[in-house]
Amino acid sequence: MTLTSEQVAELRGLVDGRVIGAEDAEWDAERGAWHLILDQRPAAVVQVAGAEDIAATIQFARQHGLAVAAQPGGHGATSAINGTILLRAGALTSIDVDLADGVVRVGAGVRWRDLNAALTGTGLTSLPGSNGDTTVVGYALGGGLGWFGRKYGQAANTVRAFELINAAGDRQRVTRESDPELFWALRGGGGEFGIVVAAELELQFAPQLYGGRMVWPVEHVRDVLRAFTEITANAPDELTLWAWLMNLPDLPFIPEPLRGKWVTAVDTVYLGDADQAEKLIAPLRAVAEPMDDGLASLSLNAVTTLAQEPEEPTPGLLKAVLLNSFDEEALAALLEVAAPGSQSPLFVFEIRHLGGAFARADEAQGAAGSIDDPYLLLFGGIVPVPELAAPVAAAIETVQAQLAPWISERMVLNFSGEEPLSEIFAPAVRERLRAVKQRVDPQAVIRGNHPIS
Ligand SMILES: Cc1cc2nc3c(=O)[nH]c(=O)nc-3n(C[C@H](O)[C@H](O)[C@H](O)COP(=O)(O)OP(=O)(O)OC[C@H]3O[C@@H](n4cnc5c(N)ncnc54)[C@H](O)[C@@H]3O)c2cc1C
Numbered sequence: 303m304t305l306t307s308e309q310v311a312e313l314r315g316l317v318d319g320r321v322i323g324a325e326d327a328e329w330d331a332e333r334g335a336w337h338l339i340l341d342q343r344p345a346a347v348v349q350v351a352g353a354e355d356i357a358a359t360i361q362f363a364r365q366h367g368l369a370v371a372a373q374p375g376g377h378g379a380t381s382a383i384n385g386t387i388l389l390r391a392g393a394l395t396s397i398d399v400d401l402a403d404g405v406v407r408v409g410a411g412v413r414w415r416d417l418n419a420a421l422t423g424t425g426l427t428s429l430p431g432s433n434g435d436t437t438v439v440g441y442a443l444g445g446g447l448g449w450f451g452r453k454y455g456q457a458a459n460t461v462r463a464f465e466l467i468n469a470a471g472d473r474q475r476v477t478r479e480s481d482p483e484l485f486w487a488l489r490g491g492g493g494e495f496g497i498v499v500a501a502e503l504e505l506q507f508a509p510q511l512y513g514g515r516m517v518w519p520v521e522h523v524r525d526v527l528r529a530f531t532e533i534t535a536n537a538p539d540e541l542t543l544w545a546w547l548m549n550l551p552d553l554p555f556i557p558e559p560l561r562g563k564w565v566t567a568v569d570t571v572y573l574g575d576a577d578q579a580e581k582l583i584a585p586l587r588a589v590a591e592p593m594d595d596g597l598a599s600l601s602l603n604a605v606t607t608l609a610q611e612p613e614e615p616t617p618g619l620l621k622a623v624l625l626n627s628f629d630e631e632a633l634a635a636l637l638e639v640a641a642p643g644s645q646s647p648l649f650v651f652e653i654r655h656l657g658g659a660f661a662r663a664d665e666a667q668g669a670a671g672s673i674d675d676p677y678l679l680l681f682g683g684i685v686p687v688p689e690l691a692a693p694v695a696a697a698i699e700t701v702q703a704q705l706a707p708w709i710s711e712r713m714v715l716n717f718s719g720e721e722p723l724s725e726i727f728a729p730a731v732r733e734r735l736r737a738v739k740q741r742v743d744p745q746a747v748i749r750g751n752h753p754i755s
Contacts, residue, residue, distance in 0.1 A: 316358040319351035335379030338617040344388040374437040426505040429457040434606035435613040444716035445670035452658030458489040458670040466496030469743035487738040489668020493750035513571040514596035520564040529585040539658035540573040549649040564642040620682035622717035624675035624710035
């Protein structure tokens with residue numbers, strides 16, 4: 303259900319930002335998510351001008367028996383936000399770096415590409431993921447699995463404070479000391495506990511970076527993935543490898559030798575120098591000469607685009623699963639459904655190495671906790687026309703069935719779509735999150751993409 307034109311007019315009178323209702327010409331352009339396949343149906347959209355607009359919209363929602371949902375970028379959109387008033391935080395773009403204290407304060411609209419640019423050259427970093435277009439706050443609320451996580455863990459666990467507008471419409475600074483349970487819930491439990499205006503994150507050391515992408519013709523896929531598993535079995539925490547099997551589209555933005563071809567690739571990021579990194583990845587070099595070799599000294603800026611993911615909204619279906627291992631049998635099983643001759647409409651398979659600090663449990667961690675599984679597998683297909691959704695979804699199910707023995711029961715929040723909470727959080731974590739939600743937002747005025755209540 304959308305707001306009536308009277309309600310839209312009333313809300314416009316309460317905020318400084320733009321309110322877009324269903325009768326406005328920009329409605330279709332404004333209501334969508336990053337995933338173009340989702341026909342997202344909010345009640346209205348508010349492009350907030352500041353924190354006061356968030357507070358005013360929450361008050362408005364309470365009075366009208368509605369809910370609000372933050373959606374800065376929509377990379378994690380699910381159907382749960384339908385019927386809510388969507389809050390877009392594009393105007394909250396402040397970045398305040400305190401090098402002496404090793405902390406950065408970012409507004410809720412700051413994207414990773416902007417934070418990486420601000421920190422480039424400082425020798426310090428936060429914990430970015432693969433996509434520069436996701437917001438730092440949205441990513442950290444859901445955990446945050448990034449390039450430096452094997453060394454420093456999930457981004458959520460590095461948050462020192464959140465500034466939010468709570469369900470009563472009041473501004474609140476949440477720290478471990480001010481409200482330990484709420485602070486715990488916000489660090490990985492998602493966007494159910496308040497609309498975050500800004501977050502303070504502890505910075506980590508990254509004085510030297512080396513890495514990039516190596517690409518081989520697909521006939522080397524078995525040996526490349528074997529070398530990947532060999533290296534990752536004993537890799538130091540400073541080294542992160544992500545392996546790929548992909549069918550690159552025949553489109554102009556793909557360089558000519560790679561366009562329209564199945565290839566295999568490995569992305570490397572090493573917190574250290576070239577010599578040490580090259581020693582560690584020697585088994586990959588021994589497979590064959592890559593057809594494209596992008597390994598070089600890296601700036602933090604370059605990390606944001608290393609995985610070459612689309613930053614523009616994209617019509618695709620993606621699935622992510624955690625893998626309890628990736629052995630020779632798993633490799634054979636994957637290649638049966640993912641090889642070029644398989645006729646699969648899926649075009650990308652990505653295996654991220656986790657482990658290291660991701661796996662180290664610590665009582666001080668938030669709801670994101672630690673992750674025991676050593677790999678994350680992401681796979682999916684493009685759905686340029688709705689008719690392709692069914693075959694792509696069916697192919698995703700085929701891969702899941704084929705890899706069932708290696709797929710973990712648990713999934714991480716940031717990479718979850720419509721999966722139920724029971725697949726994301728362990729029962730004890732779910733109960734603890736429910737207790738916090740009941741205390742801070744008993745009327746469920748604030749709706750995350752994975753509702754707790
Ligand atoms: C191409 C792609 C690559 C990705 N790569 C990674 C990766 O490497 N590592 C990783 O961990 N994740 C990754 N993700 C997942 C991404 O981190 C999540 O989708 C995350 O939600 C951030 O996206 P966003 O900023 O667009 O948030 P949105 O999708 O706009 O928001 C997602 C949810 O976060 C909550 N939220 C966001 N902002 C606020 C706020 N200010 N206050 C309260 N709640 C809020 C809300 O519940 C909202 O529904 C990727 C996603 C895509 C599509």
